[in-house]
Amino acid sequence: MRKWRNAVVTAAWVAVGTAAGALGAWQLASSDSDGAGGAAHSRPLDEAAVRKALTASDPPPKSRPTPTPPSLTPPTSTPTSTPSAERSTVRFTGGSATVECRADGTVRLVSWSPADGFHIDDDVERGPAAVARLEAEPGDDDDQPDLPYEIRCTDGTPEAKVVPDTDDD
Incomplete structure (x- = not known):
């Protein structure tokens, strides 16, 4: 009697699993077949389908009267003091x-990432300044020295250079 009950329970579980899988496959197939999308894995649209979808989603233009400004005085704006800057990536042994690199010749570190086996010391001088500084420290190798870097911009190009370590620890 017990073997028969186990077989029935196992068969019921297999039937439920099969039905759930079939229902999921049917739902995915039917959601893709209408071309309207809806599924996260829908096929990409070709150029004609994109134009059709964009045309269908554009609301009709509304005819509204153009509002008149309440005042004829032009708005005042405050000039920004940030000089234009060109972003680039500089690579060095530790990361x-x-x-x-800013138009005024200063440098600013936006972000940094250590190379495998290194970490960047918390004592980062990110600028903006004539020189930005950071230190790449080896992870577990006490025989390998710390690598303090100065980063400067020369003609809009960043350059990282190892400098003598001034830490006494």
Whole structure:
């Protein structure tokens, strides 16, 4: 009697699993077949389908009267003091950094990432300044020295250079 009950329970579980799988496959197939999308894995649209979808989604233009400005005085704007900056990535032995080379010749570290086996010391001087500084420290290798870097912008190009370590620890 017990073997018969186990077989029935197992058969019921297999039937439920099969039905759930079939229902899921049917739902996915039917959601893709109408071309309207809806499923996260829908096939990409070709150029004609994109134009059709965009045309269908554009609301008709509304005819509204153009509002008249309440005042004829032009708005005042405050000039920004941030000089234009060109971002680029500089790579060095201990990692890499995204750097802004600014029009005024200063440098600013936007972000940095250590290379495998290194970490970047918390004592980062990110700028904006004539020189930005950071230090790449080896992870577990006490025999390998720390790598302090100065990063400068020369003609809009960042350059990282190892400098003598001034830490006494």
